[in-house]
Amino acid sequence: MASGSYRNGAPKVSSKLDRPPSAGYSTPKPSTKSRQPAGPASGLRRSNSGSNSVKDDAGVPGRVRVAVRLRPRNVEEMEADVDFADCVELLPELKRLKLRKNNWDSETYEFDEILTEFASQKRVYEGVAKPVVESVLEGYNGTVMAYGQTGTGKTFTLGRLGEEDIAARGIMVRAMEDILAGVSPDADSVSVSYMQLYMETIQDLLVPTNDNIAIVEDPKTGDVSVPGATIVEIRDQSSFLELLRLGEAHRFAANTKLNTESSRSHAILMVHVRRSSKGRNDRENFPAENGNASPLVTSFRPPIVRKSKLVVVDLAGSERIDKSGSDGHTLEEAKSINLSLSALGKCINSLAENNAHVPFRDSKLTRLLRDSFGGTARTSLVVTIGPSPRHRGETASTIMFGQRAMKVENMVKLKEEFDYKSLCRRLDIELDKLIAENERQQKDFEDEVEKIRAEAQSRLAEADKTYMIALENEKAKYEEDYMESVKRLEEQLIANKQIISNDTIGAENHARNMENIPGEEVCRAFFLYTLFFFYLAFIDGIHSYDRSLFFHAFT
Ligand SMILES: Nc1ncnc2c1ncn2[C@@H]1O[C@H](COP(=O)(O)OP(=O)(O)OP(=O)(O)O)[C@@H](O)[C@H]1O
Incomplete structure (x- = not known):
């Protein structure tokens, strides 16, 4: 049986220990350690969050974490009874x-994790990717990347869907499970892009006609x-698996001597996480004079969002052309893969040596990974090796790549922004x-005025009616x-006439009687009638009142 340390009993004494600084991922603490910031050529170790940023977070140092994973022996290697301990222990x-x-x-090297051929996919996820995923959920960018010789298990580690065996699920699937479980479906959003970098062009794995995408x-x-x-919004795990299946179907692969399904492109999965950060930094961002934010300020304060990105990179395998048997088009692919991997190696060397110039612009792969190495992301790298001593050189080179990557220190930054769009929507x-x-309120006021007017009109009409009555x-x-007066006068007149006709005594008496008739009664009637007449004329304006009546009593 091929094995690492267990094969020959006790571990051998190390002759050399190339030990990079050890740093974990747990809670980032502001460091007192002063690392020279890279010059403008690198321009990555201090990244500002842009004009929307809540505060200028200088970031905390976070070293690239590196794990080594050994692939179990395959059928061919078992038949050849290869002894892994001849190469690596x-x-x-x-x-x-x-x-x-x-x-x-x-030579002995220290890594953050050593994953033997018995390490389960779950163990690998928890050791390599889970801390990065957790920090992505907190608002930091993160990268998980697999590097290694062709056929050593990079796609197995990252991209296995685990449809037939749930325990075989790779890092991509497990990371999405944790992300979906960690976000709030109402307030937060998760979206995904899936691309491949093939022969120096970026192609969309979800819509393959969309090729030559710019960085x-x-x-x-x-x-x-x-x-x-x-970019596809992800709401559940099944829709994500569907996308991975679609992407996998579009990925370039070839049957080489070293891997029957060798990936001929670098696959890049980008998971964008947008989380609303409730009630944080309120005082810090909107201090009131007395230290308490007023309710008005609170209601019009832009919400804070944290935008982070998890990048999972399944690199194409480095290969020796003579060993992989590449020729024709496959040879061109292999050269392109090796060129981009060597550009990545150069950048990592420059960063590890703290050089002022880091040649990120040498390839599209390094341009894409700028934020992951020497940038603001938390980065975890798994280097995969095979058990065969036949590939001693490639294994050694992979291990040295991992060792140099461990020296790369990023300035991990929280990316918080004011969400002005959401504030605008809220204000709208x-x-x-x-x-x-x-x-x-305007309508209520008009209704009230109308009611008062109707009431007043009704009261006026009522008063008019009462007055007329x-x-x-x-x-x-x-x-x-x-x-009544006229009647009395007429009766008086008749009575007087009778007296005159009956009493013939003397004209003197008659004359005297006649003088007395209009006396008191006529004056009273005349006064009442005049009063009545003018009253009517004054009140009703009836000037045409029959004036003849006025004199009727005296004729
Ligand atoms: N840990 C493992 N356990 C069991 N089988 C594994 C493991 N790692 C890899 N394999 C198997 O080894 C073979 C090669 O793995 P894989 O395709 O993942 O390699 P790779 O590094 O991605 O190769 P390439 O760079 O050529 O794409 C596959 O058949 C895979 O199932």
């Missing part, structure tokens, strides 16, 4: 491995994005509410009085 408890140079000399770098923040790639809703309320009664009373 794993010491997982010590997190070290020994690289045998020859029969009498070996855009923000000169201020150093942020790298690929806005031309399709608020404004609509105020307009509706104003219209309602009173007037009519008054008029009737005066008419009655008048008629």
Whole structure:
């Protein structure tokens, strides 16, 4: 049986320990350690969050974490009974491995994780990717990348869907499970792009006709994005698996001597996480004079969002052309893969040596990974190795790549922004509410005015009616009085005439009687009638009242 440290009993004594600084991912603490910031050529170790940023977070140092994973022996290797310990010896408890140079000399290297051929996919996820995923959920960018010789298990580690065996699920699937479980479906969003970098062109794995996608770098923040790639919002795990299946079907692969399904492109999965950060930094961002934010300020304060990105990179395998048997088109592919991997190696060397110039612009792969190495992301790298001593050189080179990557220190930054768009939407809703309320109050006011007017009109009509009735009664009373007076005068007249005719005594008496008739009674009638007449004329304006009546009593 091929094995690492267990095969020959106790671990061998190390002859050399190339030990990079050890740093974990747990809670980032502001470091007192001063690392020279890279010059403008690199421009990545200090990235500002842009004009929307809540605060200028200088970031905290976070070293690239590196794990080594050994692939179990395949059928061919079992038949050949290859002895892995002839090449590398794993010491997982010590997190070290020994690289045998020859029969009498070996070198020991320390890594963040040593994953033997027995390590389960779950164990690999938890050791390599879970801390990065957790920090992506907190608002930091993160990268998980697999590097290694062709056929050593990079796609197995990252991209296995685990449809037939749930335990075989790779890092991509497990990471999405944790992300979906960690976000709020109502307030947050998760979206995905899936691309491949093939022969120096970026192609959309979700919409393959969308090829030659451009890489855009923000000169201020150093942020790298690929806005031309399709972005699909993910709501559940099944839709994500569907996308991975679709992408896998479009990925370039070839049957080489070293791997029957060798990936001929670098696959890049980008998971964009947008989380609303509730009630944080309120005082810090909107301090009131007395230290308490007023309710008005609170209601119009832009919400804070954290935008982070998890990048999972399944690199194409490095290969020796003579060993992989590549020729024709496959040879061109292999050269392109090796060129981009060597550009990545050069960048990592420059960063590890703290050089002022890092040649990121040498290939599209390094341009894409700018934020992952020497940038603002938390980065975890798994280097995969095979058990065959036949590939000693490639294994050694992979291990050295991992060792140099461990020296790369990023400045991990939280990316918080004011969400002005969401504030605008909120204010629009608020404004609509105020307009509706104003219209309602206006209508209530008009209704009230109308009600008061109707009430006043009804009271006026009532008063008019009462007044007319009173007037009519008054008029009737005066008419009655008048008629009464006239009647009495007529009776008096008749009585007097009778007296005159009956009493023939003397003209003197008659004359005297006649003089007395109009006396007191006529004056009273005349006065009442005049009063009545002018009253009517004055009140009703009836000037055409029959004046003949006025004199009727005296004729
Ligand atoms: N840990 C493992 N356990 C069992 N089988 C594995 C493991 N790692 C890899 N394999 C198997 O080894 C073969 C090669 O793996 P894979 O295709 O993942 O390699 P790779 O590094 O992605 O290769 P390439 O760079 O050529 O794409 C596959 O058949 C895979 O199933």
